[in-house]
Amino acid sequence: MFQLFKNYLLAATLVGCASCDNYLDINENPNLATSASASLVLPQAITASATVANAFNSYGGHFGGYVANAGGFSGFGNLFNYQLVPGDYNLMWMNTYDNLQDYQYVIEQTAGIDELAYANAAATIMTALSYQRLVDAFNDIPYSEALKNNGNLTPKYDNAASIYQDLISKLDGAIAVITNAKYPKNLNASSDPLFGGNMTKWKQFANTLKLRMLIRISSVPALADFSQKGLKSMDMSIGFISDDAIVNPGYVKDKPTPLWNSWAYSIVGTLSNSSRTATKFAFAFYKGQKLTDNGRGGVIYKNFETNTPVNQLGNEVDAPTVITNYPTWYTGTFGSASSISNSLGIMKGPSQGQPLMLLAESHFLQAEARLKGFLTGDPAESFNEGIKASFRFLYKEVTNAVAVTNDVNADVETYKKDNPDSYLVNISLAKTTAEKLEAIITQKYIALNMINSDEAWNEFRRTGYPASDPKGDAYHNISSLLSSSTRPDKLPSRILYPSSEQSYNATNYKSVNQFSDLIFWDPN
Numbered sequence: 001m002f003q004l005f006k007n008y009l010l011a012a013t014l015v016g017c018a019s020c021d022n023y024l025d026i027n028e029n030p031n032l033a034t035s036a037s038a039s040l041v042l043p044q045a046i047t048a049s050a051t052v053a054n055a056f057n058s059y060g061g062h063f064g065g066y067v068a069n070a071g072g073f074s075g076f077g078n079l080f081n082y083q084l085v086p087g088d089y090n091l092m093w094m095n096t097y098d099n100l101q102d103y104q105y106v107i108e109q110t111a112g113i114d115e116l117a118y119a120n121a122a123a124t125i126m127t128a129l130s131y132q133r134l135v136d137a138f139n140d141i142p143y144s145e146a147l148k149n150n151g152n153l154t155p156k157y158d159n160a161a162s163i164y165q166d167l168i169s170k171l172d173g174a175i176a177v178i179t180n181a182k183y184p185k186n187l188n189a190s191s192d193p194l195f196g197g198n199m200t201k202w203k204q205f206a207n208t209l210k211l212r213m214l215i216r217i218s219s220v221p222a223l224a225d226f227s228q229k230g231l232k233s234m235d236m237s238i239g240f241i242s243d244d245a246i247v248n249p250g251y252v253k254d255k256p257t258p259l260w261n262s263w264a265y266s267i268v269g270t271l272s273n274s275s276r277t278a279t280k281f282a283f284a285f286y287k288g289q290k291l292t293d294n295g296r297g298g299v300i301y302k303n304f305e306t307n308t309p310v311n312q313l314g315n316e317v318d319a320p321t322v323i324t325n326y327p328t329w330y331t332g333t334f335g336s337a338s339s340i341s342n343s344l345g346i347m348k349g350p351s352q353g354q355p356l357m358l359l360a361e362s363h364f365l366q367a368e369a370r371l372k373g374f375l376t377g378d379p380a381e382s383f384n385e386g387i388k389a390s391f392r393f394l395y396k397e398v399t400n401a402v403a404v405t406n407d408v409n410a411d412v413e414t415y416k417k418d419n420p421d422s423y424l425v426n427i428s429l430a431k432t433t434a435e436k437l438e439a440i441i442t443q444k445y446i447a448l449n450m451i452n453s454d455e456a457w458n459e460f461r462r463t464g465y466p467a468s469d470p471k472g473d474a475y476h477n478i479s480s481l482l483s484s485s486t487r488p489d490k491l492p493s494r495i496l497y498p499s500s501e502q503s504y505n506a507t508n509y510k511s512v513n514q515f516s517d518l519i520f521w522d523p524n
Contacts, residue, residue, distance in 0.1 A: 038109040038119045039191050043249060045102035046194050049126055050247040050354035052099050053452070054258035055092045056133055060454030063492065065281045065468070065478035067450075068311040071319035073275040080314045081484040082492045084514050086499040093138070093498040096130055097146065103127045104147040117181035118199055122192065124174040125206045128167040129356070132213060135160045136458045137495060139519045140510065154505045160520045161223060168213055168230060171206045175238065178203055193249035194356070201241070208240040208362045212455075215365055216462060216521050218372065231374035240362045244393055246400060248353035256350030263450070264327050264347040269337025277320065277328045280474035283310045285446050285466075289475040291425060292418040293446070295411035299345035299394050300449065302326045312474035314481035329450055342398045344406070346450050349398040360389040360447035361455065367440045371433065383427045383440055388412050390447035441465035461493065461522045486515045493518050 061067040062079055069076050078084055106123035110116035134141050143163045145155035178199050187197035195201040211234065218227040251257040254267055266272050278301060284290040286297030286304070294304075301308040302323055309320035309328055325334040332343030342349035363386035370379040388408060395406040402408065416426055423430035423439055430436040441463045448456040460466070460478070468478040470490040479490035487493065492514040501509045518524065 038106045038116060038123075039185075041102055041109075042106050042119050042123060042187075043191050043193050045099060045106065045123070046126060046192070046247055047249045048095075048099045048102065049130065049356065050249075051258045052092075052096050052130070052133075053247075053354060053356055054262055055095065056137070056454040057259070057450065057452060058262060059089065059092060059137070059495070060452070060457040061450055062313070063495075064445075064453050064457030064460060065279055065313075066453050066456075067276050068279040068313040069316065069319055070275055070277040070309065070311065071316075071321040076314075080480050080482040082480065082514060083484060084492065084496050086496045086502050088498075089137070089495050090498040090500050093134070094500055096134055097142075100127060100130050101147055101149075103130070114182055115185045117177050117184040118187050118197075118202075119185075119191070121174040121177040121199075121206075122187065122194075122202055124170055124177070125202060125209065128171050128174075128206075129209055131163060131167055132209070133454065135163055136216075136454070136519060138497060139494065139512075139517070142505070142508070154507055157508050157510060161217070161220065164213055164217055164520075165223070165226060168210055171210045175203050175206050175235070194245065194247050201243075201245075203238050204241045205245055205357070207234065207238045208357065208365070210234070211240065211362075211365050211369065215368055215374075216458070218374070219462075219523060220521050228374060231369060234375070236375075240366065241357060241359055244355055244359050244389075244396075244400075245357040246353035246355050248351075248400075251351045251353070253350045257352050257354050259354055259451075260347060260350045260352060264330050265340055265350070269340060271322070271325065271327060273327065274322050277309045277311055277322055279478075280310045280312055281468070281476070281478050282449055283308065284475040285442075291422060293415055294418070295391060295415060296394050296446070299331055299343070300329060302328050302331055304331070312477070312481050313479075314483070315474070344397065344403055345394050348396070352398040353400060355393075355451050358389065358393055358447060358451060360386045360393065361444060361452065362386075363389055364440050364444040364447070368437065371436055371440065379436065379440070380427050383443065384412075386440075386447065387415070387425075387443055390443070391415075393447075393451075437463065438465045438467065442467075458519075461519065461524065464489075464524070487524070489524075493522060493524070 078088060103123040103126050106119055107127070110120035131143065139160045140157040141160070141163070142155035143158040145152045148155070189196045191197070214227045214230045217223040256267065262272055264272055283301065286293040286301070297304045309322055311319045322328055327347060329345065330343060330347040331345050332341040334340050363382045366375060367379045367382035367386060369375040370377045370382060391408045391412055392402055395402050395408060397403050419425040421429070423435050424442050427436055427439045430439055441459050442465055444459060445456045445466050468489060469476045470479055470488065479485065483490040485491055494512065494514055494517060496512060496514060497510055
């Protein structure tokens, strides 16, 4: 990751050599970078955002009901009972702000320069995404006084709702910058590992992020008018993302995608994580306890047909161990540490890209917006397209092309036939608006499984879907078996501010309760 260093010039007193200043000026280190072009910083920042996205996915996987403990491991104390401590998510906070610092550098270096308008807009859009993630995890955060380096080492915490509003304005501004640029220098595959320089896709990405944020605040009383006006005035000529937004700077086995490296195999071919396995709560959406989904389940879970190791978070009595040499979310073939095949599903291979946003999520956002009358169109159509897009992503190979052996349309139809009485699959069976919303959010939850799990966790807190019964069995209870939460759902409402803030920004640091303090859009 690019780091901006200050240049230190050592002063030397040269007695009797006043005329030799230039000749004797040997104290500047030519290897110490004092600046870099925005075109070099931007791709590094986007690649770093892929790593940050993976960290948020892992955080969401644990709280959002996708990840449980495997057998034979201890050390899950804080996670089991949700008695969190400030140090739990230090790196997620610090790495996001470090990433934001890089984007801020690009923005400052390109501001007002028409030739560099595209880089400026891309950095602004990624800034909005990064801050949105932080707000959704921590609520009020340093914003207006952040990213000033030594100019302000103790930035104040801004109101989360106000940050959201400003980010939406920034997204509008970025779209305008792209649209109005007269003689911009094009981005390309090397300077843009997300969209390869396609600025139409950047505008659609910004529009989709804006849709996500406006939907999220649409039920907040103080922001309902702002949200509805924003939704109804969206520039539909831009549209929304038409494919999965995936970062891939050229991942290979020795430099694998963050998702693969964290949840599948290390560079040397050993299991990255044998202490975690899938939850029964998530698995039940595939194996029949709640829904039947052989198409997606078969490419996601190891031994789906026979004996996938699944558990409830906090259950140590009969927790299954992972299958020897296999992470639970990989369905390829392990031959040896040097022979691990590419596959379909979530863990496709070390050269797969890192998803920032799925096309499926975009369709489900549109479905909700249409259901609530914010956008015109049939919510059922967007809902069905969301399911299809989820199958399509999982059937993609590491090359981002759908495997020729898989028929997306046929398997979607089979999915509907296998669940003939469920409105969660066949939305036309839903009798109320609440049931239709439950179907939309539940299918979004299924689509985001171990890919963008933090977004599923956000949506669960916002809507209460997918349905969870804290008194139910492991297939129907999303919370930990050992939860100490005082909430009816037996879950935390948020994570704590990091101990790094406690140490270095004590004046503004906020002490919060993980059960009673809510993110501003959370109605519970």
